Amino acid sequence: GAGVSQSPSNKVTEKGKDVELRCDPISGHTALYWYRQSLGQGLEFLIYFQGNSAPDKSGLPSDRFSAERTGGSVSTLTIQRTQQEDSAVYLCASSLFGLGNTEAFFGQGTRLTVV
Amino acid sequence: QQQVKQSPQSLIVQKGGIPIINCAYENTAFDYFPWYQQFPGKGPALLIAIRPDVSEKKEGRFTISFNKSAKQFSLHIMDSQPGDSATYFCAALNTGTASKLTFGTGTRLQVTL
Numbered sequence: 001g002a003g004v005s006q007s008p009s010n011k012v013t014e015k016g017k018d019v020e021l022r023c024d025p026i027s028g029h030t031a032l033y034w035y036r037q038s039l040g041q042g043l044e045f046l047i048y049f050q051g052n053s054a055p056d057k058s059g060l061p062s063d064r065f066s067a068e069r070t071g072g073s074v075s076t077l078t079i080q081r082t083q084q085e086d087s088a089v090y091l092c093a094s095s096l097f098g099l100g101n102t103e104a105f106f107g108q109g110t111r112l113t114v115v
Numbered sequence: 116q117q118q119v120k121q122s123p124q125s126l127i128v129q130k131g132g133i134p135i136i137n138c139a140y141e142n143t144a145f146d147y148f149p150w151y152q153q154f155p156g157k158g159p160a161l162l163i164a165i166r167p168d169v170s171e172k173k174e175g176r177f178t179i180s181f182n183k184s185a186k187q188f189s190l191h192i193m194d195s196q197p198g199d200s201a202t203y204f205c206a207a208l209n210t211g212t213a214s215k216l217t218f219g220t221g222t223r224l225q226v227t228l
Binding site for chain 1: 119121124146147156157158159160161204206208210214215216217218219220221
């Protein structure tokens with residue numbers, strides 16, 4: 001498809017386990033973003049990749065969270081030693097260039113439940 | 116720190132009504148203000164956006180009103196329809212950094228028949 005694709009759609013994991021969430025951005029988009037959406041909350045910025053520049057990791061809530069983007073395309077968000085408060089919908093978005101000049105397109109999200 | 120405050124949290128209007136969702140921001144460096152619409156199980160999608168050099172922008176039945184001095188902006192939906200039932204998020208961006216949107220907490224809108 002032509003949109004942002006995220007996998008898996010749903011993930012249930014046990015507390016303490018590691019999880020990997022995948023994002024396939026729209027082909028050709030240079031910018032990629034990860035957001036977290038908790039129940040009753042807005043979207044919380046996690047990390048931003050732009051081309052070959054160093055990522056903006058200022059939104060990552062703890063050192064248990066990390067993300068990488070390989071070859072300027074696919075991105076993986078990894079959460080180590082998951083906690084119940086990590087339960088949320090994790091959204092990925094991509095844009096052709098930086099925001100404000102081009103639109104960010106969101107994927108459908110990965111719903112993570114930590115039990 | 117909640118940099119973008121959104122209200123109300125939820126809203127119910129009858130078909131044909133004009134729901135109004137309000138947002139206020141604190142950071143005067145913000146210079147781009149989009150609204151996103153999100154249906155259950157879907158990611159947010161850009162609905163309409165405004166820059167602070169204009170006070171109003173219309174696209175179809177959706178209008179943004181912007182008050183720069185008050186640091187407030189609002190979304191109006193004219194002739195609302197049941198298909199408009201969704202969660203609406205306001206957001207703000209400093210295009211100088213262009214790295215991240217700051218979102219409000221969302222408004223769940225229900226349009227009844």
